[in-house]
Amino acid sequence: MEKDAKIYIAGHRGMVGSAIHRKLQEKGFTNFVLKTSKELDLRNQQAVADFFENEKPEYVFLAAAKVGGIIANNTYRAVFLYENLSIQNNVIHSSFVNKVKKLMFLGSSCIYPKLAPQPLKEEYLLTGLLEETNEPYAIAKIAGIKMCESYRKQYGCDFISVMPTNLYGPNDNYDLQKSHVMPAMIRKFHEAKLAGNEAVTLWGTGSPMREFLHADDLAEACVFLMENYSEEEFINVGTGTDVTIKELAETVKKVVGFTGELIWDTAKPDGTPRKLMDVSKLHAKGWKHTIALEQGIALAYQDFLVHHDTLRL
Ligand SMILES: NC(=O)C1=CN([C@@H]2O[C@H](COP(=O)(O)OP(=O)(O)OC[C@H]3O[C@@H](n4cnc5c(N)ncnc54)[C@H](OP(=O)(O)O)[C@@H]3O)[C@@H](O)[C@H]2O)C=CC1
Numbered sequence: 001m002e003k004d005a006k007i008y009i010a011g012h013r014g015m016v017g018s019a020i021h022r023k024l025q026e027k028g029f030t031n032f033v034l035k036t037s038k039e040l041d042l043r044n045q046q047a048v049a050d051f052f053e054n055e056k057p058e059y060v061f062l063a064a065a066k067v068g069g070i071i072a073n074n075t076y077r078a079v080f081l082y083e084n085l086s087i088q089n090n091v092i093h094s095s096f097v098n099k100v101k102k103l104m105f106l107g108s109s110c111i112y113p114k115l116a117p118q119p120l121k122e123e124y125l126l127t128g129l130l131e132e133t134n135e136p137y138a139i140a141k142i143a144g145i146k147m148c149e150s151y152r153k154q155y156g157c158d159f160i161s162v163m164p165t166n167l168y169g170p171n172d173n174y175d176l177q178k179s180h181v182m183p184a185m186i187r188k189f190h191e192a193k194l195a196g197n198e199a200v201t202l203w204g205t206g207s208p209m210r211e212f213l214h215a216d217d218l219a220e221a222c223v224f225l226m227e228n229y230s231e232e233e234f235i236n237v238g239t240g241t242d243v244t245i246k247e248l249a250e251t252v253k254k255v256v257g258f259t260g261e262l263i264w265d266t267a268k269p270d271g272t273p274r275k276l277m278d279v280s281k282l283h284a285k286g287w288k289h290t291i292a293l294e295q296g297i298a299l300a301y302q303d304f305l306v307h308h309d310t311l312r313l
């Protein structure tokens with residue numbers, strides 16, 4: 001990508017989109033097209049077609065999506081399916097019509113079968129049943145992968161797909177019902193510490209395992225792959241290491257400074273038992289994460305404290 005290339009970051013205000021924007025600016029890129037969802041609703045096919053015809057971006061990072069944790073995915077099943085299919089269909093197709101040089105689609109580690117062998121290799125896609133709680137979201141993501149693959153095969157588009165593991169960091173969603181586990185723990189432990197509460201309730205059994213990558217590391221990987229990866233097959237992006245939710249809770253407790261007890265609400269779902277990404281393909285391409293988990297949690301907590309009054313609570 002040329003430093004003055006016209007780059008459209010769809011979802012530039014989100015955790016991933018804002019991290020990609022920061023990273024591109026750090027690396028000297030200067031020419032961005034940025035639209036909020038109020039300015040451009042990506043579910044609106046005609047509005048997206050008009051936008052692309054007028055703006056003619058050269059590169060597209062598709063980081064706009066309907067995103068949420070396990071309860072949000074399981075509650076708003078129709079919304080997660082419809083909105084993600086609409087957004088990605090419109091952006092990917094308009095990128096083709098307007099001859100975008102390269103597009104990056106962001107999927108998720110939830111595309112893999114619930115009980116696939118671990119760590120998850122890219123070839124395990126579509127080899128088994130999906131996790132029930134986020135099946136609609138996963139189906140939408142798989143459709144996005146297949147759309148990029150098909151537009152490459154039929155039209156020669158340089159559209160690539162990246163599969164991030166669970167992410168956390170600045171600009172995360174801290175709504176306790178809709179968020180992912182990391183921001184939920186940060187907020188719950190922080191508020192319990194301030195209130196002097198003796199216990200915090202967390203969801204499930206605490207036994208599932210999850211891999212966590214800081215959003216700034218993901219952004220670095222996305223810029224690296226936009227410049228160095230043009231293959232048909234999608235690529236996993238993660239750390240290659242995971243922890244149990246219980247272990248995560250102990251680490252977040254320590255970082256936040258909460259000393260009370262944990263109560264596990266087993267009426268809430270555990271979701272996939274494990275979804276550790278095989279990142280050997282990414283490492284072979286020459287990229288590896290740099291932010292260790294405890295260091296990343298401390299950075300996320302600092303961001304939470306600094307921006308607490310403007311957060312998505
Ligand atoms: N968070 C995670 O743990 C993971 C995320 N991912 C993927 O990364 C990508 C970004 O996720 P993340 O940054 O966490 O999500 P966020 O919820 O933080 O950001 C999503 C962004 O999408 C935009 N958006 C949503 N709906 C619309 C719409 N109808 N029209 C225009 N823009 C819209 C929002 O714009 P606005 O702010 O203007 O309303 C927002 O900026 C997604 O594809 C997600 O699936 C993958 C794996 C893990």
Ligand SMILES: C[C@H]1O[C@H](OP(=O)(O)OP(=O)(O)OC[C@H]2O[C@@H](n3cnc4c(=O)[nH]c(N)nc43)[C@H](O)[C@@H]2O)[C@@H](O)[C@@H](O)C1=O
Binds near residue numbers: 067167203210268
């Ligand atoms: C990135 C990935 O994220 C989602 O999958 P998930 O990883 O299962 O989502 P999660 O982060 O919400 O939960 C992880 C684990 O943590 C446990 N857990 C404990 N206590 C809280 C808690 O307070 N909040 C939440 N959210 N989870 C909790 C929770 O019960 C579960 O066992 C997909 O929907 C999809 O969006 C996707 O692709």
